[in-house]
Amino acid sequence: MNENATKDTGARPGASPGKYLTFGLGDEVYGLEILKVQEIIGLMRVTRVPGLPDVIRGVLNLRGKVIPVIDLRRKFSMEARVDTERTCIVVVRVLREGQGVTVGLIVDDVREVLAITENQLEGVPKFTSGAETAFLLGMAKLSPRVVMLLDVDQILSSTELWSLPSTLGQPRG
C-alpha cells in the first residue's frame, strides 16, 4: 500500500502515520486510511446479484453509478448480524490498474477520524488461529484500545470482484 511505510513496526511494511477513519465490527475497532475513503452513506437497499460469492452483498446506486458492496463481516468470516440503524456503508475509492474503482464496505458503525502517530504503530502479530491477518496493515495502540488498520487494496483484490474464477466462465455479450 504505502511502500515508504516504517519498517520497524513489524514483519510487513504497512501502516504509516496519518489520519484514519475508524469503524466498528462488533466490539472490534478497525481503521481505514482516510485518503481512500470517499464518503460514508447510510445503509440503503442493496440489490443482490445472484451467482456472486456471499461476501458481495450486491450492488447499489451511488448517485447514478452502480457500485458493488462488500459485507466486511462476511469477508472476515465473522458471525453475521442483523443490520441496525447504525449499520452503514463506507465508500472507498482505490486505484486498480490505473483506473479508479469505487466499492462500498458494510460496517456495523462508524466511529471517528483518528490521527495516528508513528510511535502508536505496531506490526501485525502472527496468529495461528487463522485470522485473516493478510488484510491488516498494522495495529495502532490507543489506550485503552487497539485499532486494526486495514489494507483496503488487499481486501478488494482478494474479493474477486473483477477476476472471478472462470469455472462457469463462458463470456457472453
Added chain:
Amino acid sequence: MKEKLDRLSEAFVLAEVGDPEGLKDLLLRLDDLLQDVPPGSMRDAASALGRLLEDLILGKASDPARSWQAVEKEIAALQEWAAAGAGAGQAPLSSRVQTAPGDSERAGAPPSASAAVPLFPAEFDAELLGGFILEAREHLDAADVQLLALESDPANLEALHTVFRAFHTIKGAASCLDLGAMQALAHETENLLDLARRGSIPMADRAIDLVFASVDAMKCLTADVETYMKTSAVPPPDPALEALIVRIRETVASNPNGKIAPASPAPSLRGAEEPPLPSEADSASSVHVFSKPEEDRISVKESIRVDANRLDRLVDLIGELVIAESMVSQSGELRVLAAGGVLSKSVSQLGKITRELQEMGMSLRMVPVRPLFQKMARLARDLSRKLTKPIEFVTSGEEIEIDKAIVNCMADALVHIIRNALDHGIEESADARLRAGKSGSGRIELRALHREGSIVIEVQDDGRGLDPEAILKKGIEKGIVRRGESLSEQEIFKLIFLPGFSTAKVVTELSGRGVGLDVVKTSVEALRGRIEVQSERGLGTTFRLRLPLTLAIIDGMVIRAGHERYVVPTLSITRLVRPDPGQRCTIMDRDEMLSLQDELVPLFRLGRLLDITEAGEPTVAGVAVVVEDAGRRAAVMADEVLGQQQIVIKSLGMNLEGVRGISGGVILPDGQVGLILDVNGLLASRTEPVVLAAGSGAGSGT
C-alpha cells in the same frame, strides 16, 4: 509575381534568425509567391527554401547562421530568375540549396523526386504528429464532400477553394513534419487544383478523378503515418502512389497553362475564363444531390473533444438529478408546504430545467448522420464509375442525430446494402432502364427519418426489384423452404437475410458476388435494430433499417421475482402468458417445460435459476414471460409484471463473467438498482447439455 517577390524580400529584410514572428511572415510571403511559380525546378527550389525556413522556425536547423545565408542566396536567386523572365524555367540555385552548408542532411531530395523521399521522419513529436493526423483527416473528409459538390456543379468555386485549401494546409503541415510522401502528393495535387482554380482546366472527368484518387491516397498515407507513430512499423512504399503522382504531373504538364506562369494576377484570369460548360458535368457518371447544399457551407460548428468517461458520468448524474427531482416534487411534505406559494413555482421551474437537462444529456452522445451519408455518397460515386452505371445518389435527413456508437457500426451494413443496390438492383444498362420506362440513370436514395421513437434509415433504389419467384425457387433448392409450402411475399423476401442464401445469382441473374445480407442483419440486430425489405418487381427495392436512438437506453419490461426486480429487454419478449397448471410439466422433478399452443418451451423460475432463496414458488399467480433469441425460445416465470419503461443500461462496476443470466444493471425510477436478464445466456444454458447439468444441480452457484 514581381510584387510578391518584392514583398518576400521586404519580409526577409525585416526578419532575423531567432525571431519566429518575422520568419513566419517570411514563410507566408513565400507561400504566397509559390502560388505563382509554375511547377518545375524553380518551384522545387522555392519549396526547398520553404523547408529551410521551417527548420529555422522550429529550431531544427543545425547551424542557423549558415541556413540564414542559404535563405538569403536563395531569395536572391529567385529575384534573379524573375528578372531574367519567369518563363525561362531555369533553376540556377536549386542545386546549391541541396548542398547548402550544414543543411544537406535536412533539405533532402526535392519533393518532385517522390519515390526517393523518405515517407516518415526518423524522429518525431508524437503530440504534433497526432494532431496532424486528426487535422489531416478532417481536411480530407471536407475535401471529399466538396469534391462531390464540385462534381455535380463544376462552377462551384467555393468548393474548389475548400479542396485546394485542404491540400495546401496538409502540404504545409506535412513538410513541417518531414512527411515526404504526403507532402509530395499534396504538392502535385495542389498544382492540379491550382490550374482548375485559375480556370485553366475544367474540374471534371480525369482531373476530378485524379483529385478523388489523391484524397484516397492521402487517407491511406495518413493511416500509414498513424501506424508508424504507434508501432514504428514502416509500411512498404506503394507503387500506386508514385503512379498517381506521375499521372497528376502529366495532367498538369499537358495543360498549356501549366508550364508558364500566368503573367497577370489570377483573379482577372478567373473572371475572364468561361465557366465550365454544364455538359462536362453530365459526363460525370454519378451525381450526388445533398438535400440542402447551402447548409453544408454554413454549418461549421465548433466542437470540442471530451473524455467519454466524463460524459458518461455527467449523464449518470443527470439521471440521478431526475430521480431526486421527482422525489422532491412528488413528496407529500412538499405539497403541504408549497400550497400555492413561491415554493411550488420554484419546484415546477426546477422540474422544467431538469427535463431540459435530461434531454441535453441524452443528446450529448448524438451525432448527425451527415458524415456517414457523405461517405456513402462517395462510395456510390466510385461504384457507379466502376460498374459504369450512371446513378443519381440522393440523401436526405442528414441532420438527424443518432448515437455515435451506432453510426460507427452502421457504416458496414450500409456499404453492403448500397453496393447491393448498385450492383444488383440498378439495371445493367441505360437501355434496359429506358425500355422499362425509367430515366437512363438510376436513382438511389439514402434517407434518415424519425419514426416512433427510433431512427429509420432507408436505402431505396429504382432498379429491377426483387424477384419473389426466383428467391422462392432458390430457397427450395437450398432446402430452406419445403416444396409446396406457401409463403407470403414478405416471408419470401425475408429469406434473403438467411445465412448462405446467395442472392446475387438468383435475384438478378448476375454473376456477382453473393453479398452477405445475413451479415447485415446480424450487425443491425446487434445494435438492437431491425431490418426489413420492401420491393416491387420492376420498380425497385427499399431496405429499411430501424435503429434505436441510442445504445445506452433500452425498452425493458420490469418484472418482480421475490424481492428483486429484473428487466427483460422488450425486444426479446414474444408474449406474456398466465399459464394453467396443466400447461406445465416437469422433467425429472427439476426442469420444467411450458406447453404453449404449438410448442414446448423450457420454463425458468427466476427464484431457482438465480438462487434467490426468499422468492416464493409462484405456481398459480405468476406470469410467464416468453422470450426469444436467435430462434430459441424459453419462458421465464415472474411473480409479477410491473410495467414497461425506457431504461438506461449501467455497468455493475465489477466483472460479471461468472454470473449466469445477468447482463447488467439499471437504475429504476425509485433509484434502486435492478438487474437486466441476459436472455441469450439463459437460453444458451438450456441448449447446451453440459451447462444444463451444472446449472440444474447447483443453481447458479459459483
